[in-house]
Amino acid sequence: MIHNESSRIFPSVQLSYILREGFSGFSRAKLSMFAAVFTIAVSLLLLSFFAILFLNANSVVESLRNKVEMEVFIGDQLSQDQVTNLKILIEQLEGVKVARFVSKEEAAEIFKQEFGEDINRVLNFNPLPASFKISLKDGFKNAEAAAIIFRQVKSLRGVEDIIYRKQLLEMLDQRAVTFLWVILGIGAFVAVASIILVANTIRLAIYAKRKIIQTMKLIGATRGFIRWPFIIEGLIQGVIGGLVASGVVYGLFSYLEQWASVSLSEFVRVPEFSYLTIIVVGSFLGILGSLISIRRFIGESVTS
Numbered sequence: 001m002i003h004n005e006s007s008r009i010f011p012s013v014q015l016s017y018i019l020r021e022g023f024s025g026f027s028r029a030k031l032s033m034f035a036a037v038f039t040i041a042v043s044l045l046l047l048s049f050f051a052i053l054f055l056n057a058n059s060v061v062e063s064l065r066n067k068v069e070m071e072v073f074i075g076d077q078l079s080q081d082q083v084t085n086l087k088i089l090i091e092q093l094e095g096v097k098v099a100r101f102v103s104k105e106e107a108a109e110i111f112k113q114e115f116g117e118d119i120n121r122v123l124n125f126n127p128l129p130a131s132f133k134i135s136l137k138d139g140f141k142n143a144e145a146a147a148i149i150f151r152q153v154k155s156l157r158g159v160e161d162i163i164y165r166k167q168l169l170e171m172l173d174q175r176a177v178t179f180l181w182v183i184l185g186i187g188a189f190v191a192v193a194s195i196i197l198v199a200n201t202i203r204l205a206i207y208a209k210r211k212i213i214q215t216m217k218l219i220g221a222t223r224g225f226i227r228w229p230f231i232i233e234g235l236i237q238g239v240i241g242g243l244v245a246s247g248v249v250y251g252l253f254s255y256l257e258q259w260a261s262v263s264l265s266e267f268v269r270v271p272e273f274s275y276l277t278i279i280v281v282g283s284f285l286g287i288l289g290s291l292i293s294i295r296r297f298i299g300e301s302v303t304s
Helices: 002-009 011-023 030-066 080-091 104-115 119-123 143-154 166-208 210-218 223-259 273-298
Strands: 070-074 096-102 131-136 159-163
Touching (some): 030 166, 030 223, 080 096, 096 104, 166 210
Antiparallel strands (some): 096 131
16 A cells, blocks of 8 residues: 555655544644543542552551560569560561560659659659560561560460550451451542543544544555554553642642651642642543554554
8 A cells, every 4th residue: 555655665754644643632622632631630639649548548547556565564574684585585476577685673663754753752652563565577577476575475374464456456456457348449449440441531532533533544545554553642641630639649649748747748648740640640641542542433443
């Protein structure tokens, strides 16, 4: 065909045409271009909010887990050597990160800082026992692993009692994990819906050029020659939609950071790389929407 021959002789002409047609939507089909960009931007905003909600909720859960520690009370009759040996035995247990010894005097000082009273003056003696504060390793900060460590430490000679936030860990294991999975599931549904919505929007733009496409087929244009302008157009729409969405996310969360308390500010913060991710995902949505639309409307396999 004439086009096949000309594309071999003038490849730069072919590339110039593809790029020109890819950008032509800005002038020829402003409404469909706006609709596609708007659709991509809204889809990205929904995806971004669910992704940020998931990440921040997960950060809150991990923050609560990191605050859980076991307090092991030991008998006053233990000698220094026995305390040292007990510390070694505790830290040898699987899942134990570190066991910090808290003497009776240090326990009294902590009591004074928290309650503002010197227990030695109130009672004329120090009833607070010495203890170990046990920090758990990552992967063991759950109810099941903590219960195993609890039983192992409880069985050690010299240990009188152990307390830890068992109910908090059980709640995090049951409700918090379920909540995170619900967010992830809704986010996945929104992602699929976004792809379908973007594909249908871009399909309208392709339908508006159906006569041009049919003419190109008749004169022997290759499949790639027909597809590439729409792929470039989808890429442009995705990038613009991503820029709009990232701008909205930046403005909204910058505002929230100003009004959030210090303790909550870290949970409404968006990492800088997230904005680039939004633009990349927007590009992916635009290209994928174009490919799906081309396959459905033109009736040709995308991979062929």
